[in-house]
Amino acid sequence: MATMTNRKWYTxxxxxxxxxxxxxxxxxxxxxxxxxxxIDVIGWVTYPTKWVFSPxxxxxxxxxxxxxxxxxxxxxxxxAKAFYKGLGWWSIIWTYVALTxxxxxxxxxxxxxxxxxxxxxxxxxxxxxxxxxxxxxxxFAATIINKHxxxxxxxxxxxxxxxxxxxxxVGLIIGNFFKGFAGFLSEAAKPEWYIKTAIVFLxxxxxxxxxxxxxxxMKLGKQVAGLTxxxxxAGAVATIVAYMVFWPGVYVISxxxxxxxxxxxxxxxxxxxxxxxxxxxxxxxxxxxxxxVSIMVSALVVIWAVIELIILPGVFTHIWPGxxxxxxxxxxxxMAVKTDGxxxxxxxxxxxxxxxxxxxxxxxxxxxxxxxxTTSAVMTKIWIDMFIGLWAFxxxxxxxxxxxxxxGETVPASEVWHRFPKFVLGYFAAWWIYLAIFxxxxxxxxxxxxxxxxxxxxxxxxVEKGLRKLFFMLTFMSLGVITxxxxxxxxxxxxxxxxxxxxxxxxxxxxxxxxxxxFHHGMEIPNMAG
Amino acid sequence: MNLDCxxxxxxxxxxxxGRELSVAAPTLEELDQRLAERLRSSGQLxxxxxxxxxxxxxxxxxxxxxxxxxxxxxxxxxxxTG
Numbered sequence: 199m200a201t202m203t204n205r206k207w208y209t210x211x212x213x214x215x216x217x218x219x220x221x222x223x224x225x226x227x228x229x230x231x232x233x234x235x236x237i238d239v240i241g242w243v244t245y246p247t248k249w250v251f252s253p254x255x256x257x258x259x260x261x262x263x264x265x266x267x268x269x270x271x272x273x274x275x276x277x278a279k280a281f282y283k284g285l286g287w288w289s290i291i292w293t294y295v296a297l298t299x300x301x302x303x304x305x306x307x308x309x310x311x312x313x314x315x316x317x318x319x320x321x322x323x324x325x326x327x328x329x330x331x332x333x334x335x336x337x338f339a340a341t342i343i344n345k346h347x348x349x350x351x352x353x354x355x356x357x358x359x360x361x362x363x364x365x366x367x368v369g370l371i372i373g374n375f376f377k378g379f380a381g382f383l384s385e386a387a388k389p390e391w392y393i394k395t396a397i398v399f400l401x402x403x404x405x406x407x408x409x410x411x412x413x414x415x416m417k418l419g420k421q422v423a424g425l426t427x428x429x430x431x432a433g434a435v436a437t438i439v440a441y442m443v444f445w446p447g448v449y450v451i452s453x454x455x456x457x458x459x460x461x462x463x464x465x466x467x468x469x470x471x472x473x474x475x476x477x478x479x480x481x482x483x484x485x486x487x488x489x490x491v492s493i494m495v496s497a498l499v500v501i502w503a504v505i506e507l508i509i510l511p512g513v514f515t516h517i518w519p520g521x522x523x524x525x526x527x528x529x530x531x532x533m534a535v536k537t538d539g540x541x542x543x544x545x546x547x548x549x550x551x552x553x554x555x556x557x558x559x560x561x562x563x564x565x566x567x568x569x570x571x572t573t574s575a576v577m578t579k580i581w582i583d584m585f586i587g588l589w590a591f592x593x594x595x596x597x598x599x600x601x602x603x604x605x606g607e608t609v610p611a612s613e614v615w616h617r618f619p620k621f622v623l624g625y626f627a628a629w630w631i632y633l634a635i636f637x638x639x640x641x642x643x644x645x646x647x648x649x650x651x652x653x654x655x656x657x658x659x660x661v662e663k664g665l666r667k668l669f670f671m672l673t674f675m676s677l678g679v680i681t682x683x684x685x686x687x688x689x690x691x692x693x694x695x696x697x698x699x700x701x702x703x704x705x706x707x708x709x710x711x712x713x714x715x716x717f718h719h720g721m722e723i724p725n726m727a728g
Numbered sequence: 729m730n731l732d733c734x735x736x737x738x739x740x741x742x743x744x745x746g747r748e749l750s751v752a753a754p755t756l757e758e759l760d761q762r763l764a765e766r767l768r769s770s771g772q773l774x775x776x777x778x779x780x781x782x783x784x785x786x787x788x789x790x791x792x793x794x795x796x797x798x799x800x801x802x803x804x805x806x807x808x809t810g
Contacts, residue, residue: 203784204787594802606806
């Protein structure tokens with residue numbers, strides 16, 4: 199039987215999802231960068247726009263233009279722009295073909311069942327596109343400011359968040375009521391792969407934000423660059439909180455109140471308080487627990503993370519912190535929601551909700567750039583993710599040398615690297631390369647750099663807007679498909695379900711909000727409306 | 729490293745497998761003891777000598793749906809004395 203072991207530092211570069219998120223993310227990032235040399239091979243990326251069945255005369259929302267290639271709007275080269283303008287709905291097929299080729303190569307390298315993957319991927323892709331389309335009906339997505347353009351007197355003002363909610367609902371219906379269909383999709387329903395790729399695309403977004411802001415003013419461009427830097431450093435505090443406050447707290451709750459065995463408490467403590475499944479697996483390995491312990495905790499984490507994803511964006515938007523402290527809300531999300539997929543998805547949903555809310559509250563006078571709130575949620579999480587290897591290494595040494603005291607056993611230092619989340623390499627590479635373009639040949643938005651920045655924009659937008667959102671949609675759909683709430687009822691989880699409930703709602707979420715407030719309160723998102 | 733093997737868990741026992749070697753035990757402590765005994769009896773570990781064994785965990789033990797979240801369980805190095 200073939201084995202899967204991590205022996206060398208480069209093991210898994212072609213066979214693990216984590217690395218494939220880097221390759222896929224950087225491949226499209228690289229295609230986007232070519233526009234800096236006036237080569238536009240990325241403008242085909244499809245994107246939806248709001249629509250209605252009967253657009254008012256002179257208004258917006260024709261179904262015929264509900265999907266368009268982003269190059270139609272953002273290409274720098276006039277010939278490319280004209281070509282992409284002609285694609286319209288066909289941009290969906292272009293996007294499908296391009297993504298199918300790349301994801302299938304990845305699936306083959308990872309030794310998945312390629313036939314089953316392609317079948318599942320195809321259905322998942324078009325189902326996601328269909329939900330994206332429905333979610334952009336102006337009734338769901340239009341705001342109080344622009345609903346009249348679509349001939350509507352009332353709209354739900356959910357912005358792009360409507361599509362995400364619908365994708366999750368459709369996925370959950372499939373995962374809970376059509377289990378045979380969910381099984382058919384399972385080879386392609388990989389929320390962590392999609393979200394890690396989307397996070398690499400988010401790196402493009404974070405690097406591109408100053409370029410976008412510079413189009414308004416050079417000062418605003420620098421202000422946005424400074425804010426993303428502040429988020430990077432403020433996010434580091436999450437690491438201290440997760441490892442030094444959350445973990446001991448949950449461990450004590452598990453041991454003292456619920457009397458769980460030591461190893462189970464350690465694995466559960468990491469799953470609930472650090473970064474979900476990856477922490478549960480890393481800790482299980484560190485304390486040398488039987489794999490079944492990590493597997494059980496992981497199953498629990500995945501379900502609870504989706505419950506958090508459903509509840510928290512609405513709570514943070516409409517109860518507190520709301521629009522008064524959007525980056526506190528984002529950062530708290532990063533600390534509270536486990537698994538990268540659920541956290542980034544919750545951050546994106548929060549981003550949509552809060553931007554729509556502030557625009558509605560101020561009648562359009564305040565427009566926040568999209569992605570900043572998502573970035574605050576993801577940045578916090580990335581810090582937590584990056585330290586899991588180091589944490590598990592320390593825990594392994596404590597367990598092996600002090601608790602179990604196994605004679606003759608040593609913990610290899612290479613464990614730190616094997617547990618390092620590789621996708622963050624793609625995220626930082628994408629972010630810092632666009633930032634280097636902005637501050638380098640882009641002259642930080644000065645007149646002499648604007649031509650290059652406009653060319654860079656043509657390649658960045660299809661990736662950071664089109665592909666990022668599409669991969670978020672795929673994440674929401676896949677999360678729903680793999681989440682079976684019935685598993686919560688399974689007897690063997692027993693006390694663990696209650697430990698999770700108590701620790702999450704009475705300890706982690708309140709503390710996360712307080713800590714986020716202490717370190718992010720007062721950070722302001724620049725107003726793109728001037 | 730003197731000896732290289734793959735470590736997995738079959739649901740009941742930890743199993744270490746290498747070239748012409750397969751040892752199983754319910755706990756890692758017992759696994760290490762049995763491994764040392766096997767190495768001594770096969771003549772691979774002379775009296776008074778020390779041997780380092782690298783055990784790389786077989787991640788296919790972890791279900792595929794979890795491997796998208798975490799691709800590594802643990803590797804360990806055990807020094808056995810003859």
